[in-house]
Amino acid sequence: MTTLGVVFRPQLPPERLRSVAKIADDSGLAELWLWEDCFCESGIASAAAALAWTERVTVGVGLLPVPLRNVAMTAMEAATLYRLFPDRVTLAVGHGVQRWMGQTGARVDSPVTLLREYLVALRALLRGERVTTNGRYVTLDDVALEWPPSYVPQILSGATGPHTLRLSGEAADGSVLDSINPPDGVRQAIKLIDEGRARGGRTDRHRIVVYLYAATGDGAQDRLRAMLAGRGENTDLGVAGDARAIAAAVRELADAGADTVVLVPTPDEPDIEGLVRLAAEEVQPLVVTTVSSSGVDHAASG
Template identity: 65%
Template sequence: MTALGVVFRPQLPPERLRAMARAADASGLEELWLWEDCFLESGIASASAALAWTERLRVGIGLLPVPLRNAALTAMEAATLERLFPGRFVLGLGHGVQDWMGQVGARAASPVTLLREHLTAVRALLRGERVTMAGRCVTLDGVALDWPPATAPEVLAGAIGPRSLRLTGEAADGTILDARATPDDVRAARLLIAEGRAEAGRAPDGPHRMVVYLHTATGPDAAARLSAELGPRDPASPRPGIAGDAKAVARAVQRLTEAGADTVVLQPTADEPDPEGFIRFAADEVRPLIP
């Protein structure tokens, strides 16, 4: 079954998160996703608060930029959240926006190498292993978590280009595609992920969760708001996103799932006038229309 989520955009002040998380939990929405965009809001702090304020909601971070983090600290934080809220936390890691990483003196010489090493270390630590590695970017000397989770949470990775997509197949439990992805992009990503899995000796058709964001606007001014969000149109490229009522949104979600998405996360426009109402729209009107 397709999972449906909504993004809490960090353009909203942190104090808005409580009402939105509770609205998502009360409405029966499966997932709420958070971003750690520079220099807005912390992913881990926001996720821990959202999990504490809710009872059943799954909370994903899509994603934490690894240049800002030590792999052992990432694993400690993920393990703590998984033990506190078993089965409700989804960790996403990624390169980060390189200009932002440069602003804080953390630009990686090889973003792909850094992400590969970070994924390898974090997933091993979350499995309860003692890890020693001397990589190009990550160094650990006999590190093990004292409080590993009973079951390691899935670790997803954000990707856009072919090398990064193959890497997610090689070293992650799933892949996050941003809202620029069209159904054709999802299909192409699935093929590259399978290549990466095969190169790493993993079953090409093995379980690998695909999370895809979808630009979404609804209401009387939906088309105008979505157009403003996406900017000038390139006639040569399919335009991502959907503006319309619940039926139109459900059809767009279905097109992504038919292409290979397991979870579709509705991404409201930055100027969405009623974020809590958007969550209820997703849960009450769109969700029933999705198989």
């Protein structure tokens, strides 16, 4: 089953979040996603507010940059959200943008080593375990949460590049793939993730979340191409058009193995509330909720 989400970009003022979250909740959107981009808005603080303002929509944070965050603090914040809003929270962690990490003095020599240590410690803490570890980057001395989650949550990892994709398969419960991945890129990413899962002996379900650039309304194609060109990315990425065009692009990613497709508006999206309504009321009903046989097989084996 493939679910649909929309990103509230942190470049928007925080005071816009409430109206967007309420519209997502009221219109029936499955998931609202947030980013913790430096130096915009806190992912955890924004998620807590959005969850408090809503009743049913799942709120995802993709992703929390691990160099900026002590793993014990992330575990405490995550456990609080999981207990306050059971089954409505999805959290992903990742390397963060290395330039931003350098600006904060948090950049490390081996991001993959840090992420591995972080994922192992974070997942153990959220399982309610008492953790002592002395890694290259992550050090804990007899740490356990007083209020661990009442269930064992999934922790996702942002993943780009072969090493991180394999690590995500081995050490995380799901992977978040960025918007540079067309359907063939998603298939290749899943192969690398499955290599990591085999290496780690993982047989549980591994969730695949894929971002998709999306624009609609007047000037949609121009806005999308201008954004991609400005970032030096392939201008054929993403989708611009009406609900049917967006749904077709979502189905292609679902057929490639995506469990969740999250629409990413352009930075100059003139009507984020309208995009959320469109996604919920027009795109979501058009999305086929059964994935292809390759997607089902992947979900069943992991």
